Amino acid sequence: MPAPHRTSLHIADVAIADEFWSPRRETVRTRTIPHQETRLREGGQFEALLLKPRSHDDDDRELFPIFWESDVAKWIEAASYVLATADDPELDSASLNSAVDKAIDLLAGAQQEDGYLNNYFTAVKPGKRFTDLGDAHELYCAGHLIEAGVAHYEATGKTSLLDIVRRYADLIDREFGPGGSCEGGYDGHQEIELALVKLHRATGERRYLDLSLRFIDNRGTQPFYFDVEGERRGHAGYFGGREQRPFNPRDQRGREYAQSHAPVREQDAAVGHSVRAMYQYCAMADLALELGDEGLRAACERLWDDLVSTKLYVTGGLGSDPSIEGFGKPYDLPDYTGYAETCAAIGLVFWAHRMMLLTGDAKYVDVLERALYNGVLSGASADGTKYFYGNPLASDGTVERSDWFDCACCPPNLARLLTSLEQYVYVADAEGLWVNLYVTGSARFAHGGQRVTVTQESGYPWDGAIAFQITEAEAPLPMTLRLRLPEWATGPARVSVNGTVLPYTTDKGYAVLDRTWTAGDRVELHLPMAPALVRADPRVLSTVGKVAVQRGPIVHCVEEIDNAAPVPRLVIARSGELRTEHADGQDSIIAEGLVDAPAADSLYATEPPAAEPTAIRTVPYYAWANRGKGTMAVWVRETP
């Protein structure tokens, strides 16, 4: 079995010190994470871990939501990333460390003798553990606890939480292994599968990988496990199937909702709940990489092609159907009513990164970057205190972000992504370094027995001129440096080394610089970054006849506040000039266009309306809805 070829650099070995991400990460550190701790304390999530088993198990009141442990886990995970990388004197690391330790103590107290750790089932439904995998989010919570345990261990070196989650994982392995009480079972909301791969990597224990593969390979085989467990319960769902999910888990739509309608290796279309799908696909890519499993790899590539060719918003958002928080039919990407949950775009970042590790193909990072800078980032307000759950591509003027959600999956998910952004910037393999994202900062890694440090500097995402310097290398260093050539580049990239423009070869979307480096070497990459108009396949009926404005990785939108009329009245000239203005830390694009003037007298007339020239001003999509309500659209009509 081949070892993984490519790995992310550890987040402690990457520094991010730019003008784009650093302030946003600072907001997460100084506001979002403390705010979330307060929410967890006030909301009762911590307190729920203190509950003891109830005396009357015929009392079926629900004391707290079944997914609360995942909220605690995601907070610990994000806080751990902060502890791993924080060099901010304003941040009281000791205080955060202590808050995390207290939360871990609560989890330790709630863990049962045999390793079980889900206080909903311990305190509210004793005796019912692992009997409603289809709906109960039990293994989903376990997965988030495991991710938190690994992150905490890697950040702090402490095994307090890692030990807890290992004992729990060991119990799950017994119960779901051959002869176990839940043999053949798998999660109703995928998550534990990718977490077990992380646990394997952190501990070296092969059986966590095997357990993950077992979950993946059990999924969608017949008889369907959710049918089997339902029959065992006499079809009485503990959580009333219809309350927890829009479909019966035991019919075809319900199975598609949780991607359990067919064996995973045979799946070829992105269907159902989009976050469930992304987490499953992540685990498939992880296992394909760890095990060299060609069947899983092929399935991942089919699912990827289906997603990016028919079900992906231009913002990197996905899951257009709000009724299932999931995928619509191919090309069904409505702009006003589309869902595009923040968590789904985050899940796509996770999956795309794994696909790049698996294949070495930059096309996956193109999508990662599209999601990251657009459909993910739009999830939070500029000040980091308000959130979108769904991220529509157009607004009639009534849409705005909320303070919080009852089902608050998106804000902590955004927090853990931004606090661990380091891992997506660089990838290392035996040949050298791959640069996937352009973020000012540095990377430290070992190559050919040497310690190497590379710095990166640019005005990205506003400027396509990026400079790298080998600042640490003990001796002449034969190494391949791969620089991603983004799909958005509006011309051939130019590469120079120490001031001399050099020809370069390309491989799967990377410029390949294979040479012997010495400390002080400087590489300059120039990516042409002209603003451009983008069109969707006309089968996307909501956007036909319209264009989106993009510059570099940033997808723009048009807001009423910057323009002469409500956005639907604006028309961008197909062949007009697109001018970039940079102010207040972000680009605006000014497009030539027309505005349809109000009619002189009657509501309907046979004469075409008068159209007057106007300049149409954009802002980055991620920045919309920060200046009051008004109409907004990513897709704007164009003159043919």
Added chain:
Amino acid sequence: MPAPHRTSLHIADVAIADEFWSPRRETVRTRTIPHQETRLREGGQFEALLLKPRSHDDDDRELFPIFWESDVAKWIEAASYVLATADDPELDSASLNSAVDKAIDLLAGAQQEDGYLNNYFTAVKPGKRFTDLGDAHELYCAGHLIEAGVAHYEATGKTSLLDIVRRYADLIDREFGPGGSCEGGYDGHQEIELALVKLHRATGERRYLDLSLRFIDNRGTQPFYFDVEGERRGHAGYFGGREQRPFNPRDQRGREYAQSHAPVREQDAAVGHSVRAMYQYCAMADLALELGDEGLRAACERLWDDLVSTKLYVTGGLGSDPSIEGFGKPYDLPDYTGYAETCAAIGLVFWAHRMMLLTGDAKYVDVLERALYNGVLSGASADGTKYFYGNPLASDGTVERSDWFDCACCPPNLARLLTSLEQYVYVADAEGLWVNLYVTGSARFAHGGQRVTVTQESGYPWDGAIAFQITEAEAPLPMTLRLRLPEWATGPARVSVNGTVLPYTTDKGYAVLDRTWTAGDRVELHLPMAPALVRADPRVLSTVGKVAVQRGPIVHCVEEIDNAAPVPRLVIARSGELRTEHADGQDSIIAEGLVDAPAADSLYATEPPAAEPTAIRTVPYYAWANRGKGTMAVWVRETP
């Protein structure tokens, strides 16, 4: 006080014998009315009239919907129109007569000693009559009973139902008159106001007119009556405000919902529930005509201008907001999600006709005709057995008509309009005859002491050539014949008399032919009827950049089944030819245009999509959704 100048001809004096309306009216006679009788029997509406007061008035179960008597009344009204005009040998008039008599017997049995007639309050809520006018639809039901009583009397000469409703109206007059228990009150769903005008006209009793005026003038004055009655009940709505209507009747939105937010004479914008609005405006126009009331006339004209200049769909539909079955903001006319209830368009026909009677202006008939041929007629399927409650102007392919509705106001409303269509065709006054609608058939009326018969013949609405003949006139007849010149005409109308083209004067949209006629005189009117493209004011954001196709009074739509691609992918060429094809009893327009072709490879691209020439075929909007599901749009993109 001036007597009414203009009156509709009685429906028994008008014959409709054309190829457009006659088959549709036949469907109503032979299918809809018997079908509705069955529904009323099976649904329990008839049976509910037999219920006696309940012994336990603390049992607050609701035995039947509060508006059921209006269903019975509308059925009797439509059946009465059939009895007035039927000359169809297939129709068993005796049987229909007997069914109507039986229904009237049930109403007689349910009427109380003092004249009260609402069996919901008699049997289910004894002692609570007239205590929740805001929500209980009590006077609304009374209004429909009165309309039925008048129609039945005028159709059959029998006073069985007229006597019943007069006794009820007399009770209402006492209760709502000076010193009555409900002095100052008015209906939560306007309807009785226009019915009382009809009762006045049928009986000559002035106090019904006074009562109607009292309802109109009480409305919206302070203190608000629904507040007053609410306080009397201790704010305990019998029907739970939120269940019967989307708003609290005692706040501003709730008041606007029922047009009781301001004194009627001060109202200047169409707001709230659109059917309530139309029925109120009808009564206002009636009273302005009967009483020469300039204040009500001015209010009607202001409300009309607001409606037609900012809130009317091109189909004559109105009330774009489904959440209130009512008006949105100005220019808020969404195509996919717009409501445009069939009953509201029917109400607009009622109001527009009254405005024409009041003003002699053809502009009201232009709107009447627009609603009648489009937004009203779309409410029923081609075979007359399925119905739209809402009539959206575009469909994503999921919209279809239903068999029936729990709140079945629209099907019987359509039935009573089509069975009494005669009254909208001609108007008479002291000077002569006004022709408002072009419908093959004849009109019989008295003028200058003579009996006159005029026949009309055309292929309308598909052909603008219309011929009239004076077929009966005892002596040379000085008379003014006014022929409406529709706003849709695509050129000057041509008029000839006995084969000679004559110049004509025009007045308020009518060609005025003032001469002395003799039997056998023939008038030919030619209305240029070229297909045309119509644009909306660009402030209508859902339709900006799009055109609708219209020919004559018929607004067309494009259905996927007739075209090369889903409708949003089609673009009509602004300057292309529009060709008319007539087949199977209706027009199609074939427009030159383009279809955006699917992209070759990727979902998003910078190149504009390839557009291929295509012929775009329309059907009349009223005829859509009769051939399975598919995308549809009235408004289609156009090339600038």
